[in-house]
Amino acid sequence: MNIAQLPVVVVGCGVAGLATALAAAPRPVLLIGRQAVGQDCASALAQGGIAAAIGAGDSPAEHARDTLTAGAGHNHPDAVRYLVDHAVVAVRWLQTLGVEFDCDGEGLSLGREGGHHLHRILHAGGDASGAALVAALHRAARRAAHIQWQPACEVDGLLLRGERVAGVRVGDRDGQKNVLECSEVVLATGGIGALFAATTNPIGADGNGLALAMAAGAPAQDLEFMQFHPTALAVASCGALPLITEALRGAGAVLYDDSGARVMAGRHPLADLAPRDLVARQVWQVLQAGGHAWLDATTVPGDWQRRFPTVDAICKRHGIDPRTQRIPVTPAAHFHMGGIAVDFDGRTAIRGLYAVGEAACNGVHGANRLASNSLLEGLVFGRRLGRLLADVRLGACRSGSHWLVERGQSATESTLAQLRALSWQALGPVRDGATMQQALVHIDSDAALRTSWQGELVTRMLEAALRRRRNLGAHYRLDTAKQKAAQPIPLRLL
Known part of the structure; x- marks a missing residue:
């Protein structure tokens, strides 16, 4: 069979996988998921929206500045530039697919979340944005x-x-196991939470x-x-x-401890809207001291059924x-900035x-992802990868020997429970x-x-975390906290 007749296989039916598959037209695409669309991907659970420099006084440069700051300067500047420069285009594309972003009396309603200095978060259906996007795609x-x-x-294997x-x-x-031939494979399988x-x-x-x-x-990159x-x-x-969406804090909700003291008071100029790694560590320390952390949203105004229906329910x-x-509230594993090492085209x-998507690491998020990116x-x-695949011109028939690489043996449920507890204890916020x-x-x-294979993956993460002896972004080691923390790379303005 000629290679050009074989499909591109896209593994994963979240936002990244669906966007890739759609943009690959007219190449034939075989889309594979573990579950029905929306039932097994983090995209559909996302309560945050999409960050885009669409408001008055905002710009891609400002969006980039916040992205680099949140990422502790560990980001790849070219990837950040491409992301922010194409944000508004992505929003307009979603609108052509029928996504109805929330509006107010002045047009599109823009929210604010941790690490953002301006209101630039678009939501669809309030805090049900991920589900709305996945449904449209x-x-x-x-x-x-x-x-x-x-x-x-x-x-579970690659030929x-x-x-x-x-x-x-x-x-x-x-x-039942079967081998499916294809021309290329795209892994859009999500994170490791x-x-x-x-x-x-x-x-x-x-x-x-x-x-x-x-x-x-x-190779993998930035697993820690x-x-x-x-x-x-x-x-x-x-x-x-x-x-509990960060948009609540953007709307005025505040974190408190049991004594009624503000958890983020004096910790960062943005207080409760500081980058997530900082807020998560403060909440973690409250809990480790034997107390509780509370999010007070009682002063948040407006119609909750419109703005925060998911949280309300x-x-x-x-x-x-x-x-x-x-x-x-408690901190919880949410997003992996590391992943399969790729270039900007996903190779x-x-x-x-x-x-x-989250399975990949092209450096765009650095050491800590900015909210709604x-x-x-x-x-x-x-979409960039899909367009690349659409333009690929493949050669003649394949020849030569072939072999199967297997992912490996899966852990039992009891073994997985043990591994999850181990990961939380050893690779948590602190x-x-x-x-x-x-x-x-x-x-x-x-x-x-x-x-x-799960144990092997956690082993690789532990080894990466041990190699990085200084604190950077979401990687925070208590045993080196008294040392001078790694200074963020100077911001290279875009």
């Missing part, structure tokens, strides 16, 4: 003649021929695509940088913790009226293998070298942990 993908949908299955990708192995719910005991991520955000790419020999959202609802849960399901009662070190990243770089070393020894001494 899903409708467009269902209508697209070039996209074929594979029944729900899991990709290689020569020095490039030639296919994927998938397993369905009945345990589900490997932590406390997380806002769905169960599928377990680093499966990252583990598969590393098994095939693709995990962002913790400061305000997940502090309730007992056997799955993801409900997220979540809180009331747990017996809390957020308009009259303070909300108990990995393996020919024919690409990655995009994640959906934007998936859209902007997904870390120390001794605890991380103990975690490595524990994994290595337990055959069930050591031989699972």
